[in-house]
Amino acid sequence: MPAQGRDGQNRFIEFAIIVVVVVMQQAPVSDLSVLERQRLHFDWQQQEQPSRHSYDADLCVRSLNSFTCFSNGLPDLAQYSMPVASNFEEAGVAASNCNPKRRKAESSPKSKQDESNCKRGKQERRSESRQQNNRKEASGDTSSYKNEEHPKADYIHVRARRGQATDSHSLAERVRRERISQRMKYLQELVPGCSKITGKAGMLDEIINYVQSLQRQVEFLSMKLAAVNPLAADNNFSNCSMGISSEPMEQPFLHFNSLQAHPCSGLDMYMDSSSDLVPDGSSFVSCSALNSLYGVEFQLGRGTAAFPFQSFQGNLLPNNLKMEI
Amino acid sequence: MYRRSFKDTKSSLGSPNPNFSKPMVALRFLRALSLVRCSGPGARSPSYRARGIRRAAYACMAASAGPRRAWSRALLRKIRRRPGRGLRRPRAVIRRRRPVGGGDPLEVALRRLVPGGGCMEYCRLLEEAADYVKCLAMQVRLMQTIVDSASHVNSID
Numbered sequence: 184m185p186a187q188g189r190d191g192q193n194r195f196i197e198f199a200i201i202v203v204v205v206v207m208q209q210a211p212v213s214d215l216s217v218l219e220r221q222r223l224h225f226d227w228q229q230q231e232q233p234s235r236h237s238y239d240a241d242l243c244v245r246s247l248n249s250f251t252c253f254s255n256g257l258p259d260l261a262q263y264s265m266p267v268a269s270n271f272e273e274a275g276v277a278a279s280n281c282n283p284k285r286r287k288a289e290s291s292p293k294s295k296q297d298e299s300n301c302k303r304g305k306q307e308r309r310s311e312s313r314q315q316n317n318r319k320e321a322s323g324d325t326s327s328y329k330n331e332e333h334p335k336a337d338y339i340h341v342r343a344r345r346g347q348a349t350d351s352h353s354l355a356e357r358v359r360r361e362r363i364s365q366r367m368k369y370l371q372e373l374v375p376g377c378s379k380i381t382g383k384a385g386m387l388d389e390i391i392n393y394v395q396s397l398q399r400q401v402e403f404l405s406m407k408l409a410a411v412n413p414l415a416a417d418n419n420f421s422n423c424s425m426g427i428s429s430e431p432m433e434q435p436f437l438h439f440n441s442l443q444a445h446p447c448s449g450l451d452m453y454m455d456s457s458s459d460l461v462p463d464g465s466s467f468v469s470c471s472a473l474n475s476l477y478g479v480e481f482q483l484g485r486g487t488a489a490f491p492f493q494s495f496q497g498n499l500l501p502n503n504l505k506m507e508i
Numbered sequence: 509m510y511r512r513s514f515k516d517t518k519s520s521l522g523s524p525n526p527n528f529s530k531p532m533v534a535l536r537f538l539r540a541l542s543l544v545r546c547s548g549p550g551a552r553s554p555s556y557r558a559r560g561i562r563r564a565a566y567a568c569m570a571a572s573a574g575p576r577r578a579w580s581r582a583l584l585r586k587i588r589r590r591p592g593r594g595l596r597r598p599r600a601v602i603r604r605r606r607p608v609g610g611g612d613p614l615e616v617a618l619r620r621l622v623p624g625g626g627c628m629e630y631c632r633l634l635e636e637a638a639d640y641v642k643c644l645a646m647q648v649r650l651m652q653t654i655v656d657s658a659s660h661v662n663s664i665d
Contacts, residue, residue, distance in 0.1 A: 359631065366634035373641050387614040390637060394621045397644040401565055402558075404651040408541070409557035411658050 533572040534650055540564035541654075563587055569647045579636045582624025 367386055371377045374393045380386055544560045567587050573580040615633070619625035622637045 362631045363634065366631060366638065370634060370638050370641070373638055373645075384614060387618060390641070391614065391617050391621060394618075394637070394641060394644065397641070397648055398621075400648045401644070401651065402562060404648065404655055405561040405565060406554070406558040407655050408561050408651065408658070409554045411655060411662065 529572065530646060530650070533568055533646065536568040536572060537565060537647075537650060538654070540568055565647055565651060569643050573639070573643050577636065577639055578628065578632070579623045579625070579640045586623060 367383060370390055371380075371386060374390055377386060377389050380389055541561065541564060544557060544564055566583055570580040570583040570587070575581055615630065618637060619628075619633060622633065622640050625633055625636065628636060
């Protein structure tokens with residue numbers, strides 16, 4: 184074949200390649216997996232191998248096109264560029280450069296020439312550099328070729344745009360997730376028996392059960408209260424409580440603080456003050472309730488169980504009885 | 509009677525006291541209890557009184573929690589809706605700011621349980637749920653001690 188014709192053909196073919204590649208760069212990305220792409224590519228290459236010499240240009244164009252096509256997801260365009268190709272060796276060698284399998288067989292000087300020929304457009308340069316990298320790194324390992332090509336191709340076509348968005352989104356989401364996990368930890372401490380459970384779903388389930396059980400307990404206790412004290416004449420009690428509330432709140436509580444140390448003395452003081460207000464016997468129930476309540480509340484504030492309440496109640500009653508008498 | 513008790517609790521709402529003041533809750537509740545009992549010890553059925561006691565319990569809990577909590581406000585609103593039917597203020601209340609289409613059934617259940625949980629974000633929902641659980645647990649303990657003391661005193665007599 185004459186060299187000049189070949190050069191003209193070279194340039195024409197390369198221009199066509201550039202045009203086709205540019206056209207296909209603008210096409211949308213498909214959902215072809217990398218494996219599928221590679222399989223199609225290799226199948227196509229293997230088909231073309233026996234007729235290598237006559238269709239070298241075709242191979243070059245088609246391989247480049249198929250490469251970009253598959254990265255764009257439009258394999259049909261590879262056929263579109265077929266009539267453009269013509270026969271010449273350098274194109275064929277360039278085509279063989281595109282093929283990873285053939286790279287190993289190629290001698291280095293030839294491949295370098297082809298690289299210089301093929302390097303025209305940005306896309307071609309990218310593809311060639313990628314191929315160079317793959318040639319250097321992947322010695323017979325096609326999987327690494329796939330792995331390298333896929334992220335690079337995607338990154339350039341798609342992820343470059345998404346990259347900016349995901350940063351802010353991912354940051355916000357991370358913050359939100361941390362907040363949620365903090366609150367879940369706090370809830371874990373509140374709800375008894377949740378320290379063993381890990382995972383949001385189980386935790387939520389436990390919390391829901393706990394809230395439902397608490398609400399049921401409130402209902403049950405309110406029914407019990409309604410049943411237990413139907414006959415208390417509580418006018419005096421209301422006066423008593425009003426009197427207590429009108430006083431500065433610290434005083435009776437100070438009494439109860441001392442009450443923790445010396446139950447009897449504090450009680451006496453409190454009972455004296457209350458007995459002045461309310462001589463009636465009915466208030467005894469309510470005031471004792473109040474006393475026990477405050478005592479228990481202070482104890483509960485420390486996180487103790489109701490057991491000390493029982494003992495406290497034992498101390499309470501004889502004093503009250505004495506007062507009553 | 510219920511109105512009076514709720515007005516009393518309402519007047520003391522201005523204090524930004526957190527719910528750690530257990531004696532306050534106790535006082536409020538006992539006062540409300542007395543008012544409930546005053547209304548009619550023999551005339552009303554125990555179930556009616558039980559309902560009134562339950563309402564009083566929730567009202568005291570919400571009142572002592574403070575107006576800063578979303579659940580306490582929602583709870584008080586729900587309780588006071590019945591008595592104040594004709595006296596509603598013409599305030600434009602923005603109720604549903606973001607009706608959340610909850611896909612998680614657990615989340616939906618939690619929203620139904622916690623008062624005022626329909627319009628909150630998930631983070632806030634968890635926060636409010638934590639506070640609500642704390643107050644509920646305290647209220648339950650309070651009522652338990654009252655019942656215990658009352659029954660104990662009665663049994664001694």
